[in-house]
Amino acid sequence: YSFRYIIFNSTCSYECREFITSTESPPVGPFRLLLAKAQFDKADELLSSHCDNITLSDDLTTLHGSEVALWQLRHILHSPSRVTEDGEQNIKQDFSNAHDGLSPQLIAQAKQCVRRLATGAVSGGDIGVFFLREASASVRSWPQEKQQGQRKPRVNEFRMALAAIQSSISNVLSSVPKRHVLSLQDEINSLDKKMQCVQLLREALSSSSANSRDFILSPPLANASCPYELYKILLSQGALTTAERVRQLQCELKH
Numbered sequence: 001y002s003f004r005y006i007i008f009n010s011t012c013s014y015e016c017r018e019f020i021t022s023t024e025s026p027p028v029g030p031f032r033l034l035l036a037k038a039q040f041d042k043a044d045e046l047l048s049s050h051c052d053n054i055t056l057s058d059d060l061t062t063l064h065g066s067e068v069a070l071w072q073l074r075h076i077l078h079s080p081s082r083v084t085e086d087g088e089q090n091i092k093q094d095f096s097n098a099h100d101g102l103s104p105q106l107i108a109q110a111k112q113c114v115r116r117l118a119t120g121a122v123s124g125g126d127i128g129v130f131f132l133r134e135a136s137a138s139v140r141s142w143p144q145e146k147q148q149g150q151r152k153p154r155v156n157e158f159r160m161a162l163a164a165i166q167s168s169i170s171n172v173l174s175s176v177p178k179r180h181v182l183s184l185q186d187e188i189n190s191l192d193k194k195m196q197c198v199q200l201l202r203e204a205l206s207s208s209s210a211n212s213r214d215f216i217l218s219p220p221l222a223n224a225s226c227p228y229e230l231y232k233i234l235l236s237q238g239a240l241t242t243a244e245r246v247r248q249l250q251c252e253l254k255h
Contacts, residue, residue, distance in 0.1 A: 027046055027063075028063060031047065031063055035067065035068065035071040036074075038075050040071065044065070044068055047065055047068065047140045048091060050063070062127050064124055064131065066116065066117050066120030066131035066132070067131055068116075069114075069116040069131070070113075070117065070131045070134055070135050073110055073114065073117070073135055073138065073239065074138050076102070076110045076143075077138065077139070077142050077153075079220075083231060090171070096111055101154055101157060102146065102153075102157060110164075113135075114135070114164055114165055114168050115168070117132045117168065118132065118168040118171060120132065121172045122172050123175055125177075126180075128183070129176055129177075129180045129183075132158075132168070132172070133184070135165060136190075136191060137187075139161050139165045139191075140190060140225075142160070143158060143217040143218055143219070143222030144222050152216045152218045152222075153216075153217055154215065155201065155215055155216075156171070156200055158198060158217050159198045162195045162198070165191065166188055169187055170188060172184070193210050193227070194224075196226060196253075197226065197227055197229075197230045200227055200249050201217075202229060203245075203248070204245040204246045204249060205242065220233050220236075220237065221233060221234075231246050231247055231250075234246060
């Protein structure tokens with residue numbers, strides 16, 4: 001593509017210039033458009049045709065296979081969807097279906113995305129590590145999304161997602177450059193605290209609900225990033241019995 005633009009130079013006059021894309025330039029625009037349209041197979045094909053895992057000189061023009069995995073993982077987490085027999089996803093925007101659990105096919109796809117992100121972190125340098133951390137942040141914030149129509153995870157589903165991404169990060173710690181170890185360890189710690197919240201909530205509710213492993217996790221409880229925050233949120237919501245049970249369980253864990 002090409003376009004013309006006007007600049008106002010130091011001599012107080014206008015100058016018309018023209019920008020023409022080189023035919024040899026990596027297809028950054030088409031690549032990002034395919035990701036935005038959730039056409040992940042086509043994005044992979046485009047990337048492969050221009051040498052997979054191209055990394056350019058700046059963040060805005062980076063092409064890397066891990067970015068496809070990141071976008072696909074986010075799409076799986078946040079889209080109320082089902083998988084048809086031919087494997088394609090049909091997105092249902094009606095809110096009544098937003099709480100359906102992930103299908104086995106989507107769970108398998110999500111696991112593949114996480115494996116691909118872990119591989120990219122080891123072989124893709126700084127940008128590969130960046131995309132793995134972004135994926136971890138997306139999993140941690142999964143129940144906090146507020147856009148209408150986006151599904152909320154069931155508590156057991158969320159716990160398994162946290163464990164999967166934490167395990168993947170732990171597995172790559174010894175293989176990434178040392179400069180990334182500290183930030184990845186911090187991410188592991190954040191995931192661990194989030195899993196503690198989920199586990200405490202499950203156990204605190206188990207005595208009063210037979211479905212404590214299957215309830216929908218959503219704000220404000222989903223906003224808790226550590227057990228202490230979970231305790232404060234429960235108190236603010238008037239759930240005094242559950243808050244006290246969480247406190248007791250946390251004390252038992254410490255001793």
